[in-house]
Amino acid sequence: MKQSLIFAWRNLWRNKRRTIITISSIVFAVMIASLMRGVQLGSYDKMLNDAIKSSTGHLSIMDKDYWESKTLINSFEYTDELDSLIRSDTHLSIRAPQISSGCLASSGRNTRGVLIMGVEPEIEDQRSGLRSKIVEGKYLDRDSEGVVIGGMLAKYLHLKVGDSLVVLGQGYMGMTAAAELEVVGLYHHPMAMIDKRFIYTNLNTASELFYMDGRLTSVDLVLDDYHDLDLAMTKYVDALDTTVYDIRSWKSMNKVLLQQIESDNFFGKIIIGILYLVIGFGIFGTVLMMVMERRREFSVMMALGLRSSKLVRIVLAETIMMGIIGALIGLALSFPLIYYFHLNPIPLTGDNAEIYREFNLEPILEVAIKPLSLLRQFVIVLILSIVAAIGPVNSIGNFNFVSIIRGRE
Amino acid sequence: MKVKFALTLMTCFMIIAFPNIQIHAQTAVQIVQKSIDLLNGKSSQATIQMTIVRPKYARSLEMKTWSSGNDYFMVYITSPAQEKGQVFMKRETDMWNWIPKISRMIKIPPSMMSQSWMGSDFTNNDLVKVNSLAVDYTHSMLGEEEIEGYDCYKIELIPTLESPVVWGKVNMWISKEEYFQMRMEYYDEDMELVNLMEASDVKQFGDRMLPSKMVMIPVKKDGQQTMMVTLEQSFDVAIDSEFFSQQNMKRVR
Numbered sequence: 001m002k003q004s005l006i007f008a009w010r011n012l013w014r015n016k017r018r019t020i021i022t023i024s025s026i027v028f029a030v031m032i033a034s035l036m037r038g039v040q041l042g043s044y045d046k047m048l049n050d051a052i053k054s055s056t057g058h059l060s061i062m063d064k065d066y067w068e069s070k071t072l073i074n075s076f077e078y079t080d081e082l083d084s085l086i087r088s089d090t091h092l093s094i095r096a097p098q099i100s101s102g103c104l105a106s107s108g109r110n111t112r113g114v115l116i117m118g119v120e121p122e123i124e125d126q127r128s129g130l131r132s133k134i135v136e137g138k139y140l141d142r143d144s145e146g147v148v149i150g151g152m153l154a155k156y157l158h159l160k161v162g163d164s165l166v167v168l169g170q171g172y173m174g175m176t177a178a179a180e181l182e183v184v185g186l187y188h189h190p191m192a193m194i195d196k197r198f199i200y201t202n203l204n205t206a207s208e209l210f211y212m213d214g215r216l217t218s219v220d221l222v223l224d225d226y227h228d229l230d231l232a233m234t235k236y237v238d239a240l241d242t243t244v245y246d247i248r249s250w251k252s253m254n255k256v257l258l259q260q261i262e263s264d265n266f267f268g269k270i271i272i273g274i275l276y277l278v279i280g281f282g283i284f285g286t287v288l289m290m291v292m293e294r295r296r297e298f299s300v301m302m303a304l305g306l307r308s309s310k311l312v313r314i315v316l317a318e319t320i321m322m323g324i325i326g327a328l329i330g331l332a333l334s335f336p337l338i339y340y341f342h343l344n345p346i347p348l349t350g351d352n353a354e355i356y357r358e359f360n361l362e363p364i365l366e367v368a369i370k371p372l373s374l375l376r377q378f379v380i381v382l383i384l385s386i387v388a389a390i391g392p393v394n395s396i397g398n399f400n401f402v403s404i405i406r407g408r409e
Numbered sequence: 410m411k412v413k414f415a416l417t418l419m420t421c422f423m424i425i426a427f428p429n430i431q432i433h434a435q436t437a438v439q440i441v442q443k444s445i446d447l448l449n450g451k452s453s454q455a456t457i458q459m460t461i462v463r464p465k466y467a468r469s470l471e472m473k474t475w476s477s478g479n480d481y482f483m484v485y486i487t488s489p490a491q492e493k494g495q496v497f498m499k500r501e502t503d504m505w506n507w508i509p510k511i512s513r514m515i516k517i518p519p520s521m522m523s524q525s526w527m528g529s530d531f532t533n534n535d536l537v538k539v540n541s542l543a544v545d546y547t548h549s550m551l552g553e554e555e556i557e558g559y560d561c562y563k564i565e566l567i568p569t570l571e572s573p574v575v576w577g578k579v580n581m582w583i584s585k586e587e588y589f590q591m592r593m594e595y596y597d598e599d600m601e602l603v604n605l606m607e608a609s610d611v612k613q614f615g616d617r618m619l620p621s622k623m624v625m626i627p628v629k630k631d632g633q634q635t636m637m638v639t640l641e642q643s644f645d646v647a648i649d650s651e652f653f654s655q656q657n658m659k660r661v662r
Binding site: 073074168170171173174175176178179180211 | 461463465466491508511512513515528529
């Protein structure tokens, strides 16, 4: 066995050019595949993290009818009991009480449908970094009655910082909710939806506007470590009356997103599959060529008494070695690349950025480091090189070495 | 001789068949029109309490109303405190809403006319199109039934082709002698019952008797209804059409 390996290793470097060409094609394939997967998985991670952190939380407590019909009638009373339950939970990094409801916002002759988000300013900043997105004016504070709105909405309504905005909608129990609110700041949010439609205000202001009187539409909870999700779920389901409350996990709140990711992932896998197919045929071609080129050599060795099965083993070892070397170099080269892009996400500009915004995504390509996915590339390439080699290598056994040596074939 | 006989037969047939239909058709419209006139009078002033019942809550509103003919109408909300001061006005086919809290006069756009009024089971259209039941439909007499102890005509209303009506048909029960609208059924285009209105508690208001309680029940929505109870109403009060102006909306109390 050891002897065959040594033979194989020496054989590889007898014809360096052939070996290097084969190896470099494998290196290239591994790099492309791992970078492509990295970008893909990275964008999924980003989408989910954004959704969890800034809009749904890992867990959300709401009225049992709220998810089906998001109206203020399906809000719930935020009792002291519930408050202390949430406050005593040390596994949470964010506890965000919220009132959100659709409304009409108007200024002058322009009116637009908007979503009023009543939030705790500090907590919202923790969640979505809203404070750092303020481009004009100032951020909300606990006591002010003002609102911050997106730059696109401000443009549409012709509003500047310091102007007032009229909101009109339905409050709790269908009461007329109307108020004139001062715009204290404008933010620029990378997601078009938020920039065009969201109005952030203090929880108290929203509560007064909609006559909520201590009621909330949801409390979103973000965990320190998402592995605790099941634990936290059971904890809240046990502690709270589920005929009144609904405790939702991020999976059920982001179903559409998860489905989109799943279908996108499916196509991603197909493309990677095609890439591997191309590489597979490449390996097949070089091995076939090698076997044909070395027919005389093999025949002489067989004539000297080397058993064909041993010869097959040697040639197979050669291709496996090339596979391993290629895959290792590929991984070694792509890892720093992935790591670099992981630390420095690729910002998109121009039309591409606009497309991302339209889909309510931040126009940034993030690359994920997934050791498992990298390992998978390695194994797949290895298996490919073995499978591709089987056919050509097997034909060695069928050589008629006598006629090959005599030059008749 | 034969011709004369045939003519007589035809006349007889016409007397028997057509007059009946014609008289019924005419009277059906007239009955509906009379019932509308009875409700509105030339002009009126009223205090009304509206109770909105929903599965999760019930709330009451009180309001003052003024009307002149079928075209002018004004509502001033007096309670609860959160809604107090809101005014709705209708002039012909237009409707405005004055919200004192934000000092804004809002013209209700056509797209919102079929939406709920103040979160109740009545739509803006129900308030605006007072005379619609008489003019937008073809009326036919279906028969007679007793509702709440009143002998009523049962009249079927099918909207005419060009009328802007959301219903597939409406059935009305109007009391024979008094012309009270005792019961109404609103059907959608698939002829499924959507809304049911029932009137009761006949009382004396000024110069006339009227059912004081109207309940609107959206039959497909469980646990929902809206009750309108007339507390006071006087008819043929002196209001000129200038009362129904945007300026006055900001002034009325």
